[in-house]
Every structure is written in C-alpha cells, then in structure tokens.
Amino acid sequence: MLETTQIKQRLPFIDLIRGITIIEMISYHFLWDLVYLYNADIPWYKSHGAYIWQQSICWTFILLAGFSWHLGKKHMKRGLWAFGGGVVVSLVTAIVLPNDRVRYGVLTLIGSCILIWILLDKVLKKIPAGVGVSVSFVLFLILRSWTKQDPIQLSDNLLNVTWLKSVLAYIGFPQAGFSSTDYFPLLPWIFLFATGYFLYSFLQEKGLINRLFGKWKVPGINFLGKHSLIIYMIHQPICYVVAFLVSEIF
Template identity: 40%
Template sequence: MNEKRYFILDGIRGFAVINMIIYHFIWDLVYIFRFDIPWFESEISYIWQQFICCTFIFISGFCEPLGTRKLKRGIIILGLGILIEIVTMIATPENRVRFGILTLLGSCAILIIPAKKFLEKFPSIFGLILSIALFLLTKNINDGYLGFNNLNLIKLPSNLYKNSITTYLGFPMPNFYSTDYFSLMPWIFLYISGYFSYQIFKRQGFLKYLKISKIKSLEWIGRNSLALYVIHQPLIYFLIILFL
C-alpha cells in the first residue's frame, strides 16, 4: 500500500465522480434528447449539482499542498478546460461550455502558487473562516448581487458586467451563456478554504486518518478523476445514441 497516499480523499473524489457521471447522464437525457424528467428542475437537483461541484473544488484546494509540479499540472488542467470550450463551441454551440470547472481548477492551481506567501500570513483557522465567509458573500455575484442563494445583500453596479474578462472573474457580460460556468469568484474562495483545511489537518495530526483504504474501486476512480472527467460526456452521449 502506498503510505504517501491519502485514500480517503481518493474515495471522496471518486464518489463525486460517480455522482457527476449520473448527473450528466440525466442532463443529456433532458436537455439534448428532450426526455421529460420534471424533478431534474427541482431544488433537490440543484442541491445535488452543488454538492458535486463543491466537493471537487474543496478537495482540489485541500490536495494542493500535496501535489508536485504544481504549475505544470495547473497549466495542463487549464489547457484541457480551454480545449473543452473550443470543442463544444464548434461541435455543440447550443450546449457550449465557457469558463467551465476545469478552467476554474486550472486557474486556482496556478494563482495559488504566487498567493501562498500572502495566505501564509493568516492563522489557518482564521483563513478558513474568512475564505468561507467570502465564498458565501460572493455566491450570488453571477446574478448581480453580493449574497448567498435567496439572500441578496447588495446589488452590484451593472457596469461590472461587460466583457469576457469580467465574465471570467465572476461578472458575466450581457447575453452570456454556458452550460458549465464556474467563474473565479466565488469559487476560488471555496478552493482556498480547502487549502486552509489541509493546514489545520496537518497541524492537528489528522492527516494520518486519511490514509486508511476503504473502498478500492472508489479510490481508483478518484485517482483517475481528471481522465474520467474529460471522456465521460462524449462517452455518455455515444451510449445514449447507441441504445436509442
């Protein structure tokens, strides 16, 4: 067994991957193949989708201190995100992906490298509380407000929302459309909260509990999550067409 591997993290990521594949399978049925599945528009479906993406982003931030060749990996992930944007805009423009989750994760992995000297100035518990607070405060900025879900605290100036750069940051330009939109804000704050959580686990000696292997199949999926993410949508699409 690899003593340096945190198998619990692999298992959590693997569980999120399975949920993602199931979610996207149903999404394809509803929005591409026009199946009538009313509950998929419900609050439960939204919570499910948020659980999946929040798990990926938080775990990615938690694992950031564990990685090697961090800049190279960040560039690869960002490049895959850009490639997915190009392919979907050409092949399926009505279901295009712009600034998707891989673009976000690659950006976070790159940006946190120069930001570490600044982040290290904060006590870990304070940094965790502050990053979570900023995530909750900026959760609604895509919709023009500071606030979280149904709680809109401050309406933001409309002139913030004007071009591709502002869209990337979290202020989508008029008529912007993407089937998978993860702007830098608010999600970078969730990524940073994962980073600070790792520091707390390390300081408290909790990391040893993450080395326990539980479900090897889930752990394998978690270790190969990037490859599975890249191939799962075209594979799902092909299988649905095959069976229909």
C-alpha cells in the same frame, strides 16, 4: 499540535471521495444528455433538488482541489493540465454544442486557482489556518450571493470591447448575453478553493490528516479518484453515446 508523522502524497480517503464524486458527476451529465439533448421526461432533474445535487458535486471538486494543493509538488504542471482541459472542453462544446457551450467551467477554475496559488502560497502560509478557513468560507458565501443577485453591468460603450467582456466573465461579472452550461468564475469560487487549502493546514495542525484520510480505500472507486482529470475529459462523449442509445431503445 503540528502533525509530526509523514503525510502521504496520496491520501486514500481523498481519492475515495473524489471517486464517488466522479461517479455522481457522470450520472448527472448522463441525465443532462437525456433531458436536454434527447428530450427525456425526467421532471425531477429540473427541480431544486437536482440543482443542489449538481452544486454539491462541484463544491466537492473545488474543495478537494484546494485541499490537495498540499499533497503534490508539480503545481505548474497540474494547473496547466487542468486549465488546458478546460480550454479543450470549451472548444469542443463550442463546435459540437454551440447552444450549450461551456465557458469558464470547473476545470478552468481549478487550473486557474492552482496557478494563482503558485504566487500566493508563501503569503497564505502565514495566515492562521483557522482564520483562513473561516474567512475564506464566509467570503465565498457572501460573494456567491452578491454576484448572483447584483451582477455588475458595463456601459454600452465598454460592452463593445469583446476581450473586456471575456475577462469580466472569467472573473465573475458576466455581461448581458453571456451564457455557459458550466460556469465557475474566479469570484466567488476561488474562496471555496481557499477554504479547502486552509482546511488542510487546520487539520494538519491538529494532527488529523493521516488519521482521517489515510485509510478507507475502495479499489475501483479510488482508481477513479486517482485519474479524475482524464475521466472528466472522456466521460461526456461516452455519456452522449450511451444517452443516445438509451433514447433510441426506450
């Protein structure tokens, strides 16, 4: 049945999950700085386990972004802020870390998805939520596997068109020579965003939103979750400085 009680625009447990994920992200990036900028010897960080950790952080952010679409009204503002944050990260890393620059990172993806959903929301609402969750997640898994194993490559003539290469990389078809230390193109990740979007609707139909996400508040961590974008923007310079100090001391 459709949930009849009013759903809060801020769900404490969602902020808590996002806050925990922010802490994980800061920890991951701090270790990245130690390993790749200051040559710290941390073998585990280059293992498959560390990769799974990194992916779980990003999956959570993207799922929550889709889920949280329903909790706010200023979608244009939120989308532009996230997309703009992604542009800033790309520009700063291109200047400060040209060999490790970020192109089409997770902020760019989330901002893009929010802006795209402004156009798609009315249509997607007509899709049964259970079907939407299932189809979106299956498409995400299929496309994630396909784009990793069989990327589409253009002919040499087309590769001379710089803007076309950029557009293809943004969509999910990077060409030879493309690199990014944080790469989340539209395909397949837009379908993980869609999974979160439909998951909210599915749980709402079952009357579970407030029951599952309306409590569980941990003040300090919830604060991080509420201000995740600004923390994302400022955490890397702080990690960089702290990692430098740690490398100098130890």
